[in-house]
Amino acid sequence: MKHFLRLGTFLLLALTFLFLLASCADGPAGSGEDGEDEVIIGILAPLSGPAARFGTAVRDGVMLYIDGFNAQGGLQIRPIIFDEEGDVGQAVIGYHSLVDQGITALIGSVTSQPTMAVVPEAHADGMPMITATSTHFNVTVNAANGEVWNNVFRSCFIDPFQGVKMAEFAHEILGAQTAAVLYSNDIDYSIGLMESFIQRAGELGMQIVATEVFAQDAVDYVGQLTNIAAANPDVLFVPAYVEHVALIGPQSEQVGLDAIIIGADGWDGVLDIMAEGQRATLEGSFHMTGFTVEDETPMVQDFISRFTETVGNPPDMFSAQAYDAAMILIAAIERALADGHAPNTDAFKASVIAHMAATNMTAVTGHITFDHLNNPQKTAVIIQFINGEPRLWGTF
Numbered sequence: 001m002k003h004f005l006r007l008g009t010f011l012l013l014a015l016t017f018l019f020l021l022a023s024c025a026d027g028p029a030g031s032g033e034d035g036e037d038e039v040i041i042g043i044l045a046p047l048s049g050p051a052a053r054f055g056t057a058v059r060d061g062v063m064l065y066i067d068g069f070n071a072q073g074g075l076q077i078r079p080i081i082f083d084e085e086g087d088v089g090q091a092v093i094g095y096h097s098l099v100d101q102g103i104t105a106l107i108g109s110v111t112s113q114p115t116m117a118v119v120p121e122a123h124a125d126g127m128p129m130i131t132a133t134s135t136h137f138n139v140t141v142n143a144a145n146g147e148v149w150n151n152v153f154r155s156c157f158i159d160p161f162q163g164v165k166m167a168e169f170a171h172e173i174l175g176a177q178t179a180a181v182l183y184s185n186d187i188d189y190s191i192g193l194m195e196s197f198i199q200r201a202g203e204l205g206m207q208i209v210a211t212e213v214f215a216q217d218a219v220d221y222v223g224q225l226t227n228i229a230a231a232n233p234d235v236l237f238v239p240a241y242v243e244h245v246a247l248i249g250p251q252s253e254q255v256g257l258d259a260i261i262i263g264a265d266g267w268d269g270v271l272d273i274m275a276e277g278q279r280a281t282l283e284g285s286f287h288m289t290g291f292t293v294e295d296e297t298p299m300v301q302d303f304i305s306r307f308t309e310t311v312g313n314p315p316d317m318f319s320a321q322a323y324d325a326a327m328i329l330i331a332a333i334e335r336a337l338a339d340g341h342a343p344n345t346d347a348f349k350a351s352v353i354a355h356m357a358a359t360n361m362t363a364v365t366g367h368i369t370f371d372h373l374n375n376p377q378k379t380a381v382i383i384q385f386i387n388g389e390p391r392l393w394g395t396f
Contacts, residue, residue, distance in 0.1 A: 038076045039333050039343045042098030044108030044118065046086035053242075053269075054318050055086070055110050058132050060311050061322030062107055068306070069330055075337065077330060084109055088117045095121055104344040105129070105333065105352055107325055110318075112136035112188045123149050128352040130329050132322040135159045135265070136188045140374040151353050153374045155325040155365065159189060159239075162264040162288050163196025165380050166237060169286065169396055171204045174260055176234035178207045182224055182248065183239050186216035193239030193264055209233050214244070221251045229257045238263045242270040249274070249281035263287035267383075268317040271390060279388035286393065289381050290365045291320035294392040303364045317365075324363035332356040 043062055045055035059081060066077050080101050082094035091114030098106065105128040109115040115134035120142075122129045130153045131139060137160055140152050170176040179201055183194040198208055210231040212224035225248070228236060236259045238248055245267050252261065267287040271279050293304055293314050303323060307315040315323075329352075336351035337343070360369050366378035382393040 037074070037337060037343070038078055039104055039337075040078045040080060040102050041329065041333075042095070042101075042103035042106045042108070043079050043081045044084055044091060044094050044098065044106060044114075045081070045110045046114070047081075047083040049086040050243075051086035051111050054133060055083070057316055057318035058108075058110050058322040060307070061132070061315065061319035062326045064303075064307055064310055064319075065323045065326035065330070067310075069326075075334060077333070084114055086111060086114065088114050091115070091118050092121060099125065099127070102344060103127075104349060105329055107132070107322070107329060109134065112139060112192075115139055116188075119149050119152050123151050126346055126349045126353075127151060128329065128332070128349055128356060130154060130325045130356065132156060132325040133318050135162070136192050148373055150357075150374070151349075153328070153356050153359075153370060153376075155321045155328060155363070155368065155376055157265065157288075157290055157378075157380065158375050159192030159264075160196040161375070162380075163193040163198075163239070164200040165396065166193075166262055166264060166288055167197045167200035167204060167206065169288075169382065170235045170237070170260075170262060171201070171206055173396070174235060174262075174286075176206060176260075178209045178231075178233045179235045179237060180210035180212070180228045180231055180233035180259065181208065181237045181239070182212045182214065182221070182228065184216050184218075184244070185213050187241075189241075189266060190239045194237075197237050197239065214240075218244070219247060221248050222255060225252050225255045225257055228259070229255050233259045235260045235262055239266065241266040242268070242273055245270045245282070246274045246278070249285075250278045253281040261285040265289045265317055271385065271388065276388065279385070282385045283388070285385050287383055288396075289317045289383050290378070291315075291317040292381050292383065292390075292392045299362065300364050320364050324365050324368065327363055328356060328359050328361070328368065331361065332359070 045058050046052055047055045066079055070076050082098055084091040084094045091109050095118045110133050112134045115131050132155050135156055135158050137158055140149050181194050184190040210228045268289050332352045332355035335355040336348050339351050341348035341351050368376045368378055371377055379395045382396050383390045384393040
């Protein structure tokens with residue numbers, strides 16, 4: 001009798017162990033509701049505050065890719081979004097909040113200063129991280145020692161690349177011999193572009209005849225533009241965001257500036273926030289960007305169609321680069337899972353980082369590989385404003 005009781009007890013314990021094992025296998029950590037693999041990623045973006053326009057565009061691009069990917073079945077990506085309000089402190093708080101919620105990779109942030117505040121925290125955690133729009137050189141390189149943050153990547157051009165390209169464009173294509181620069185010393189993006197433009201312009205033999213500064217929250221640029229107009233440059237380089245450019249255009253006409261105005265990817269979408277009568281003040285201007293809706297390749301046109309149908313308006317460069325960032329990250333996640341690593345482990349994160357570094361894919365903003373600084377290698381797009389519309393000038 002005791003023998004049968006011991007046997008029954010053993011069988012009951014064994015069945016209980018098997019039940020608990022099965023429960024763990026089907027639970028929320030690494031599996032979805034139907035038992036498919038699930039990976040949690042964080043999205044850090046300013047959805048309120050002065051940079052909300054950029055943050056919303058990034059979120060929409062990322063979510064379009066994730067929703068399309070999840071609809072295929074199999075691996076499911078569960079995004080958790082945190083609004084960092086364009087604030088450095090909130091970005092760091094947001095990162096730790098996302099980590100506490102179990103993320104195993106991060107997309108974000110959107111502007112350079114909040115992103116650079118998060119990077120050391122993410123590096124210490126070995127967290128795979130990609131930003132779609134943070135262009136400052138030190139997003140991927142430690143300013144203190146020059147070492148590469150090996151876990152951080154981006155799908156956008158960097159500031160030095162853009163500054164160099166636009167100096168070369170001004171000299172080689174526009175024939176400029178003299179240039180002026182109007183930039184903000186409150187914005188890392190603007191400073192980085194200014195520095196690289198001036199350095200490359202000097203190497204090309206262009207003379208910088210005026211350098212003027214504006215505050216981040218400036219609305220009146222007449223004084224600076226008056227000084228620039230007096231110097232009579234061939235081109236005026238304005239490394240700024242849309243809210244600045246939308247005011248600089250009309251005020252440059254007000255002071256009688258006779259120069260071709262050029263810029264970088266922060267201009268993307270500026271005509272959308274200008275009154276129709278003001279758009280002519282930027283007529284003939286050029287700026288560099290990473291995407292155009294005029295790209296006729298099937299992949300790009302499919303992206304544009306789905307984005308427009310889902311969001312209600314055509315995508316801009318920020319949405320396109322965000323879509324690509326999600327594509328790059330999720331492809332690396334798939335490969336890390338194929339390597340046999342469980343999500344949210346150190347080995348999994350290291351594998352994702354290694355596969356991101358080895359990226360070699362065609363995305364909606366072009367064919368993307370990464371250099372030794374984890375910056376994308378791809379062709380730049382030049383946009384010219386013609387008849388109040390952004391038109392593709394070509395690649396450069």
